[in-house]
Amino acid sequence: MREALQDLLASVGMDVRVFASTQAFMQAQRPDAPGCLVLDVRLPGASGLSFQEELPRAGVDLPVIFITGHGDxxxxxxxxxxxxxxxxxxxxxxxxxxxxxxxxxxRHRAQRRETALVAALRQRYAALTQREREVMALVSAGRVNKQIAADLGISEATVKVHRGQIMRKMQTTSLAQLVRFADTLGLSDSKP
Incomplete structure (x- = not known):
């Protein structure tokens, strides 16, 4: 069955790697490219379903397709x-x-894009000062400059300077996008 699947996928130009066991797969170096796993429910010495559940714990984020002659x-x-x-x-x-x-x-391609976006946002966020993080959290919570100034005990002009720095460092020109970034980073529900 493995060889037939390999031939089918290769015939349409897909790069295919075949493994005789779950251990062989886990020991193999995976290419840094979008992909997926095609698993039978019954694997040599293992359950495909149990193996699927182990994958995230092992740091494998590949989507899974099951094939079986014994499904229910x-x-x-x-x-x-x-x-x-x-x-x-x-x-x-x-x-x-x-x-x-x-x-x-x-699906894997989209997951990889999302992971890369979050990593880039985290890196940009890490470049913010503590005060800029506080201002960003308050901005993303819907506070206006006057309220932020009062909350932090600083002037409105200083809030505007911080907002400008935040927009530059987070590489955005839109308040709406900044709020989406904060949401993606999980800042909406937390303190800076």
């Missing part, structure tokens, strides 16, 4: 609750698998 509704529900992209019962059409793989790779 509880198994499908368990896989989907754990984040599987698709659960295909054998026999399935080649196009069903190819469509599922395309969806999984697109």
């Amino acid at each position: 509704i509880p198994m499908t529900v368990r896989a989907m609750k754990a984040g599987a992209v698709e659960f295909l019962s054998k026999p399935f059409r080649d196009q069903e698998l190819l469509d599922a793989i395309d969806a999984a790779i697109e």
Whole structure:
């Protein structure tokens, strides 16, 4: 089955790596590119469902597609609750698998973009001074300059200077985008 899947995926230009066991997969170096895992529910010496649940703990964020000849509704529900992209019962059409793989790779691509964005935002946020962080938190909470000045015991002019620095360092020209950044960083619910 592995060889047939490898041939199918290679025939449409996909870069494919095949592993004989979960251990072989975990020991292998993974390419730094969007991808996915196609797993059978029954793996040599392991349960595909249990392996899926281990992946996040091992730092593996690849989307999973299950294929099986032995699936049932509880198994499908368990896989989907754990984040599987698709659960295909054998026999399935080649196009069903190819469509599922395309969806999984697109999901992984989006996850990687989001992860990169959050990392960049964290780096920019780390460059803010403590006072700028306080002002950013208050701005994202909807406070206006006059209120921020009163809250922090500083002048409105100083608040404006801090806001300008925050906008420059966070690389935004829009207050709405700054608030979205704060939300992405989880600052909306916390103190600076």
